[in-house]
Amino acid sequence: xxxxxxxxxxxxxxxxxPLSPExxxxxxxAIGAARYxxxxxxxxxxxxxxxxxxxxxxxxxxxxxxxxAIPRKDAALMGRCTDRxxxxxxxxxxxxxxxxxxxxxxxxxxLVLTDGLGLPRDYVISTKGALPATRxxxxxxxxxxxxxxxxxxxxxxxxxxxxxxxxxxxxxxxxANYDFIDETVVAYFRRRLDQAPRDADFALDWVKxxxxxxxxxxxxxxxxxxxxxxxxxxxxxxxxxYVTPGLIPPGAFRPTISGG
Amino acid sequence: xxxxxxxxxxxxxxxxxPLSPExxxxxxxAIGAARYxxxxxxxxxxxxxxxxxxxxxxxxxxxxxxxxAIPRKDAALMGRCTDRxxxxxxxxxxxxxxxxxxxxxxxxxxLVLTDGLGLPRDYVISTKGALPATRxxxxxxxxxxxxxxxxxxxxxxxxxxxxxxxxxxxxxxxxANYDFIDETVVAYFRRRLDQAPRDADFALDWVKxxxxxxxxxxxxxxxxxxxxxxxxxxxxxxxxxYVTPGLIPPGAFRPTISGG
Numbered sequence: 415x416x417x418x419x420x421x422x423x424x425x426x427x428x429x430x431x432p433l434s435p436e437x438x439x440x441x442x443x444a445i446g447a448a449r450y451x452x453x454x455x456x457x458x459x460x461x462x463x464x465x466x467x468x469x470x471x472x473x474x475x476x477x478x479x480x481x482x483a484i485p486r487k488d489a490a491l492m493g494r495c496t497d498r499x500x501x502x503x504x505x506x507x508x509x510x511x512x513x514x515x516x517x518x519x520x521x522x523x524x525l526v527l528t529d530g531l532g533l534p535r536d537y538v539i540s541t542k543g544a545l546p547a548t549r550x551x552x553x554x555x556x557x558x559x560x561x562x563x564x565x566x567x568x569x570x571x572x573x574x575x576x577x578x579x580x581x582x583x584x585x586x587x588x589x590a591n592y593d594f595i596d597e598t599v600v601a602y603f604r605r606r607l608d609q610a611p612r613d614a615d616f617a618l619d620w621v622k623x624x625x626x627x628x629x630x631x632x633x634x635x636x637x638x639x640x641x642x643x644x645x646x647x648x649x650x651x652x653x654x655x656y657v658t659p660g661l662i663p664p665g666a667f668r669p670t671i672s673g674g
Numbered sequence: 675x676x677x678x679x680x681x682x683x684x685x686x687x688x689x690x691x692p693l694s695p696e697x698x699x700x701x702x703x704a705i706g707a708a709r710y711x712x713x714x715x716x717x718x719x720x721x722x723x724x725x726x727x728x729x730x731x732x733x734x735x736x737x738x739x740x741x742x743a744i745p746r747k748d749a750a751l752m753g754r755c756t757d758r759x760x761x762x763x764x765x766x767x768x769x770x771x772x773x774x775x776x777x778x779x780x781x782x783x784x785l786v787l788t789d790g791l792g793l794p795r796d797y798v799i800s801t802k803g804a805l806p807a808t809r810x811x812x813x814x815x816x817x818x819x820x821x822x823x824x825x826x827x828x829x830x831x832x833x834x835x836x837x838x839x840x841x842x843x844x845x846x847x848x849x850a851n852y853d854f855i856d857e858t859v860v861a862y863f864r865r866r867l868d869q870a871p872r873d874a875d876f877a878l879d880w881v882k883x884x885x886x887x888x889x890x891x892x893x894x895x896x897x898x899x900x901x902x903x904x905x906x907x908x909x910x911x912x913x914x915x916y917v918t919p920g921l922i923p924p925g926a927f928r929p930t931i932s933g934g
Contacts, residue, residue: 419731421797422928449924471679537681546903547910550810557817639925643806646923647911650807653921654914661913663906664709665899668682 429632435622438631442569442618442638446576449642452583454649459657461583463591468669470592471531472656474524475538475667476548476648481524482541483552485511490560491567503616510609520609523602530599532671543667547651555644562637565630569621569637573645574614581606689892695882698891702829702878702898706836709902712843716909719917721843723851728929730852731791732916734784735798735927736808736908741784742801743812745771750820751827763876770869780869783862790859792931803927807911815904822897825890829881829897833905834874841866 433441451457459465460473488507495501513519528538537543559567581603588595625634655662662668693701711717719725720733748767755761773779788798797803819827841863848855885894915922922928 418794419792419930421794421803422930423803423925453924455921532679534678534681543681543683545907546900547807547811547907550814550904550907551807553814553817554810557813640806643923643925644810647805647807647810650911650914650921650923651907653919654910659913659918661715661910663903663910664713665683665903670679670682 429628429635432626432628433631438622438625438634439618441631441635442572442621443575445635445638445642446573449639449646450573450576450580451642451645451649452576452580454646454653456649456653456657457580457584461587461591463587465657466669466671467531467592467594468671469656470594471528471533471669471671472667473652474528474531475533475541476544476652478524478528478538479541479544479548479552480555480648481511481521482539483556485521487556487559490556491564494560494567495564500620507613510605520602520605523605527599527602530596531594542665545651545655545663545666547663548648551644551647551651555641558637558640558644563633565621565624566633566637568617569625569634570641571617572614572621572638573641574610575618577610577614578607581610689888689895692886692888693891698882698885698894699878701891701895702832702881703835705895705898705902706833709899709906710833710836710840711902711905711909712836712840714906714909714913716913716917717840717844721847721851723847725917726929726931727791727852727854728931729916730854731788731793731929731931732927733912734788734791735793736804736912738784738788738798739801739804739808739812740815740908741771741781742799743816745781747816747819750816751824754820754827755824760880767873770865780862780865783865787859787862790856791854802925805911805915805923805926807923808908811904811907811911815901818897818900818904823893825881825884826893826897828877829885829894830901831877832874832881832898833901834870835878837870837874838867841870 485508492501511520585600585603625631745768752761771780845860845863885891
């Protein structure tokens with residue numbers, strides 16, 4: 415009836431032989447270079463000052479879902495980890511986001527951002543206005559960490575290797591381009607400039623030491639690919655709903671202000 | 675800093691008083707009228723003959739993920755069900771899709787559709803070319819049925835109440851508008867014209883009998899809303915990747931033919 419087509423892109427062949435630790439790191443970094451969400455056009459619009467305030471609100475309240483899920487993800491990882499040293503090292507990821515003692519934590523800093531954008535806190539925290547696709551992607555990440563091996567769970571955190579440059583561009587771009595953004599509201603990203611590299615370096619070293627067979631290394635590469643999909647899908651959903659074609663799903667947040 | 679905005683749409687107030695069974699049915703049908711994916715512009719394009727063959731391929735191979743997950747969803751429901759009568763009634767949903775005896779089943783009929791569109795079976799079945807957002811939405815549905823009450827799991831199937839009219843439009847529209855579509859490839863939808871109403875009528879009756887309190891009824895309404903989000907998000911992802919703006923995520927299927 416029809417000639418079969420060759421699917422594009424073709425299915426990648428799995429690793430046949432184990433890589434050296436350095437080779438594995440290079441393969442992980444290549445995934446970031448090809449798939450990290452700094453390549454998504456929504457980020458160019460966000461950082462370049464090309465969004466209106468309503469679109470920035472939509473981004474912030476959707477991204478809140480992701481921020482709010484991170485401590486659950488990290489607790490799920492620790493809940494499956496019999497290595498006390500790894501748990502001791504991993505713990506600060508939870509307190510970085512949930513806060514501890516004097517530090518209110520990253521989720522609070524994110525709410526300072528949404529406050530600054532004029533969004534009611536109870537609405538943001540309810541996640542009722544977030545896009546369903548955002549929630550599906552975020553929960554897929556939490557489930558991935560619950561359901562896969564500890565090695566894959568750790569590897570899925572490695573997108574943080576690529577985070578500092580995007581955070582620097584975000585801070586500079588948003589401060590320069592939006593009059594509704596000031597130092598208070600970018601505090602989340604300033605803090606992550608220190609936190610993310612420390613976490614990423616630890617996780618990368620751990621993965622390089624623990625992924626020795628070709629199968630384990632393939633699982634690590636697949637885990638990082640999966641995580642890039644989680645991040646990318648969130649921006650696709652924002653772009654579709656609030657930029658082009660601007661088709662907001664039933665029930666999702668509808669900006670009432672469009673000015674800069 | 676900024677005046678708080680009033681979120682749009684506002685948070686819906688939960689039911690305060692229980693509805694009559696007929697009132698509950700009317701509320702369920704109102705959710706379908708407002709949120710079912712027959713309202714999505716992608717379906718107008720699909721049924722109206724406005725997509726090229728590559729776009730129809732993308733739709734079919736993404737929708738395969740959903741079709742392939744349905745028996746897992748129904749098995750998860752049965753795995754939590756202590757009511758033997760309900761299990762006996764529910765069982766045919768699995769065989770409708772997986773096949774039984776002489777009947778090859780709905781998933782096979784879906785593969786006849788993707789065969790007819792020229793897609794290699796192993797590529798479709800691998801789901802490697804599907805959009806990550808499709809997989810996230812589909813797995814969110816399976817998880818919902820695993821994690822929520824049996825009442826909510828049954829209620830989430832009620833989108834089938836709204837399916838026959840979209841299937842009729844799909845059969846007529848696709849046969850009339852695409853020269854690569856014939857009776858063989860629409861067999862899946864012809865069969866669902868009989869199956870879906872029987873299933874939907876049973877589930878609606880069951881829900882009306884078992885959801886008596888306002889809380890239970892609210893949970894039922896929320897479950898159906900959730901399910902409409904699962905369906906809508908799949909079309910949003912297709913529309914964004916393959917129609918407007920046509921931004922295909924890294925790694926996803928790239929059509930190599932664009933002719934009708």
